[in-house]
Amino acid sequence: MNLILEGIVKAFWLIVSFDREVYEIMFLSLRVSGIAVLIGSLLGVPSGATIGLKEFFGKRFLVSIVNTFMGLPPVVVGLLVYLLLSTSGPLGAFQLLYTPEAMIMAQLIMVIPIVMGVTISSVSSIGKAIREKALSLGATNWQITLKVLKEARLGILTALIVSFGAAISEVGAVMIVGGNIRWATRVLTTAIVFETELGEFGLAIALGLILLLLAFVINWALTYLQWSGLRR
Amino acid sequence: MNEGFMEGLEEPMGGKSVLNYCRYVYKNITPTYSDKHNGASLMNQRTKILVLSSTLVVGVILAAFSYTQSSRQQSLVLATTTSTYDSGLLDYIIPVFERRDSVKVNILSKGTGESIEIVKRGDADVVLVHSRRLEEQFVADGYGVHRVGVMYNDFIIIGPSSDPAAIAGGSNAKVAFEQIAKAGAEGKAVFVSRADRSGTNMLELSIWDTLGLHPSDKNSAWYVEAAAGMAAVLRMANEKNAYTLTDRATWLSFRSQLPDLTVLVEKDQILLNPYGLIPINPEKYPQRNFKKAVALAKFMISEEGQRLIESFRKENETLFHPLARDFQLAHKLGFPDQEYEVAWYDSQEVELSFVGKMALSSIVNHEIALKGKFELFSFESHS
Numbered sequence: 001m002n003l004i005l006e007g008i009v010k011a012f013w014l015i016v017s018f019d020r021e022v023y024e025i026m027f028l029s030l031r032v033s034g035i036a037v038l039i040g041s042l043l044g045v046p047s048g049a050t051i052g053l054k055e056f057f058g059k060r061f062l063v064s065i066v067n068t069f070m071g072l073p074p075v076v077v078g079l080l081v082y083l084l085l086s087t088s089g090p091l092g093a094f095q096l097l098y099t100p101e102a103m104i105m106a107q108l109i110m111v112i113p114i115v116m117g118v119t120i121s122s123v124s125s126i127g128k129a130i131r132e133k134a135l136s137l138g139a140t141n142w143q144i145t146l147k148v149l150k151e152a153r154l155g156i157l158t159a160l161i162v163s164f165g166a167a168i169s170e171v172g173a174v175m176i177v178g179g180n181i182r183w184a185t186r187v188l189t190t191a192i193v194f195e196t197e198l199g200e201f202g203l204a205i206a207l208g209l210i211l212l213l214l215a216f217v218i219n220w221a222l223t224y225l226q227w228s229g230l231r232r
Numbered sequence: 233m234n235e236g237f238m239e240g241l242e243e244p245m246g247g248k249s250v251l252n253y254c255r256y257v258y259k260n261i262t263p264t265y266s267d268k269h270n271g272a273s274l275m276n277q278r279t280k281i282l283v284l285s286s287t288l289v290v291g292v293i294l295a296a297f298s299y300t301q302s303s304r305q306q307s308l309v310l311a312t313t314t315s316t317y318d319s320g321l322l323d324y325i326i327p328v329f330e331r332r333d334s335v336k337v338n339i340l341s342k343g344t345g346e347s348i349e350i351v352k353r354g355d356a357d358v359v360l361v362h363s364r365r366l367e368e369q370f371v372a373d374g375y376g377v378h379r380v381g382v383m384y385n386d387f388i389i390i391g392p393s394s395d396p397a398a399i400a401g402g403s404n405a406k407v408a409f410e411q412i413a414k415a416g417a418e419g420k421a422v423f424v425s426r427a428d429r430s431g432t433n434m435l436e437l438s439i440w441d442t443l444g445l446h447p448s449d450k451n452s453a454w455y456v457e458a459a460a461g462m463a464a465v466l467r468m469a470n471e472k473n474a475y476t477l478t479d480r481a482t483w484l485s486f487r488s489q490l491p492d493l494t495v496l497v498e499k500d501q502i503l504l505n506p507y508g509l510i511p512i513n514p515e516k517y518p519q520r521n522f523k524k525a526v527a528l529a530k531f532m533i534s535e536e537g538q539r540l541i542e543s544f545r546k547e548n549e550t551l552f553h554p555l556a557r558d559f560q561l562a563h564k565l566g567f568p569d570q571e572y573e574v575a576w577y578d579s580q581e582v583e584l585s586f587v588g589k590m591a592l593s594s595i596v597n598h599e600i601a602l603k604g605k606f607e608l609f610s611f612e613s614h615s
Binding site: 093097185197 | 309323339463
């Protein structure tokens with residue numbers, strides 16, 4: 001009990017004193033997961049919308065594959081990206097292992113199926129009605145897609161919330177491909193593992209609190225957006 | 233449904249220049265006078281905000297990307313053991329090297345076995361490890377070159393102060409291990425093993441081996457295989473009131489957090505713990521930064537580096553002792569070619585940072601500096 005209290009006090013101090021290392025770790029976490037979610041939604045939303053709106057052979061099979069990959073274990077993704085980026089692997093020439101870019105890649109692979117899956121389900125639930133109405137008004141395919149996306153924005157925001165939460169709290173993949181290098185690839189989750197091993201429980205608890213706080217602020221912002229979207 | 237949504241968006245005109253794009257955005261998104269007088273203006277306002285804010289977000293992220301790209305100076309990946317990193321030694325001496333050579337050293341803190349595997353795949357530039365058998369295998373397989381001894385400390389056997397196996401005060405590791413195994417079989421003692429192919433683990437396994445015991449072969453309740461770093465295993469031993477083998481540096485660094493543990497056996501010859509440094513073979517992986525790996529080795533074994541290592545203290549005790557220039561001791565600890573390797577490193581010229589270059593050119597004449605630089609490109613071993 002003593003340890004936990006000490007940890008919370010230390011956490012408070014680290015946060016209010018703007019400890020340089022803690023803040024750098026925090027910003028790296030935000031950057032890695034933020035970029036992964038951004039690129040992931042740029043790729044996942046259009047492809048998810050296409051799959052959700054179009055009827056084609058094997059659609060059900062494709063959707064179940066996407067849904068399976070939504071539950072991809074991060075460590076497996078980490079292993080895969082590690083083997084790809086290792087100097088003796090197929091993408092070794094780029095020398096990306098143990099860099100933030102490698103961590104973004106790993107999280108991107110995790111995030112894309114989540115964004116795609118949620119987009120598919122929310123688009124297909126409203127797609128039909130809108131499509132018929134829009135067609136009767138003489139809209140082009142492109143305009144229909146945009147309109148459906150607009151109406152499905154609540155579901156897409158949910159996709160962003162879920163995938164960002166998964167990305168920033170994930171530890172297995174970033175540990176493997178990032179290597180937890182101080183001042184370079186140490187993010188909140190890997191730092192918590194490391195500091196716990198060293199017995200720096202204060203720092204570990206501080207980092208944990210910051211992680212919670214970040215997740216809360218971002219979820220709050222997105223939920224706010226979602227609700228204000230509902231009222232429109 | 234918004235009324236304005238069907239209005240045809242004008243295609244960007246012909247060329248793809250930024251200017252044309254801006255015109256296009258302006259034309260289609262900025263509300264016009266007539267817009268303000270019908271329902272479309274609200275939506276356009278919203279779209280405009282959306283476009284502007286997403287442009288801003290993309291811009292910030294692109295800037296972050298280009299920042300990470302441009303700030304990537306020369307870097308070096310050092311794969312090392314948890315004992316050198318977790319004890320704080322590397323955080324103490326590496327910044328000195330980084331400043332002087334203007335290079336960023338990325339440290340991977342793993343066990344000896346894992347570190348060596350990482351360099352074998354070409355994912356790090358240099359290892360600093362402690363397992364003679366694995367190191368020599370690594371060099372013999374052609375992955376590493378110019379193995380050199382840097383420093384040493386020693387292993388100790390620690391355990392609960394109650395000492396159920398009654399090994400306290402001994403100086404024979406084998407006898408102590410035998411007694412722990414006996415007490416363990418009777419259910420009185422627990423031993424925590426690193427079980428991660430680290431240098432510490434390799435030594436521990438070799439001691440069991442010479443005793444003809446193989447506790448990891450079967451599921452024995454007294455032998456706990458943690459698969460974790462030294463600090464984590466020490467903590468686990470403290471929680472479980474167990475025995476373990478540890479290097480002295482990690483023990484001293486964490487002693488204050490381990491109230492239930494004490495040193496029981498020390499000062500056995502087989503418990504000496506030398507650390508070797510091996511750069512990656514540049515012929516195997518030319519894309520790695522061999523030059524800086526050599527520079528790091530050169531720094532670690534230099535008089536200055538050795539002094540720094542010795543001056544690193546925790547609770548007023550020296551954690552690592554210099555080894556590089558004590559050739560006799562180095563021979564004894566498994567570095568038969570120490571004086572040749574030290575001479576080879578000493579003969580290597582290091583590319584200095586800009587400040588260093590200025591200092592150099594003001595002292596020595598230009599021709600010598602050029603000649604030194606030329607030598608840097610001919611990596612010939614002594615053999």
